[in-house]
Amino acid sequence: xxxxxxxxxxxxxxxxxxxxxxxxxxxxxxxxxxxxxxxxxxxxxxxxxxxxxxxxxxxxxxxxxxxxxxxxxxxxxxxxxxxxxxxxxxxxxxxxxxxxxxxxxxxxxxxxxxxxxxxxxx
Numbered sequence: 001x002x003x004x005x006x007x008x009x010x011x012x013x014x015x016x017x018x019x020x021x022x023x024x025x026x027x028x029x030x031x032x033x034x035x036x037x038x039x040x041x042x043x044x045x046x047x048x049x050x051x052x053x054x055x056x057x058x059x060x061x062x063x064x065x066x067x068x069x070x071x072x073x074x075x076x077x078x079x080x081x082x083x084x085x086x087x088x089x090x091x092x093x094x095x096x097x098x099x100x101x102x103x104x105x106x107x108x109x110x111x112x113x114x115x116x117x118x119x120x121x122x
Contacts, residue, residue, distance in 0.1 A: 096121075
């Protein structure tokens with residue numbers, strides 16, 4: 001007898017395969033991450049450099065002000081000396097003039113006996 005029914009094979013139903021459950025990761029704490037040693041060193045060096053540059057800037061400004069004051073004092077002395085030189089040159093010119101020399105000669109009883117004598121200036 002032939003039957004339409006073929007042998008029905010039932011495949012064994014796979015038993016439920018349990019997938020590995022992901023383990024819950026610990027909840028991330030919302031907080032600060034600690035600085036590494038390199039970051040700490042970098043921050044310390046940067047702060048030291050800023051402080052050093054500030055000190056150098058202040059020192060440079062003080063020295064510049066001091067030098068400007070010295071320069072101003074020297075320029076004032078130069079101006080005073082130039083004025084004195086000009087005044088003395090005028091006085092020398094007046095004292096060596098022909099009229100002054102004749103006045104002084106008359107005052108002390110000196111006479112110019114030679115008309116060919118001349119003053120020579122450098």
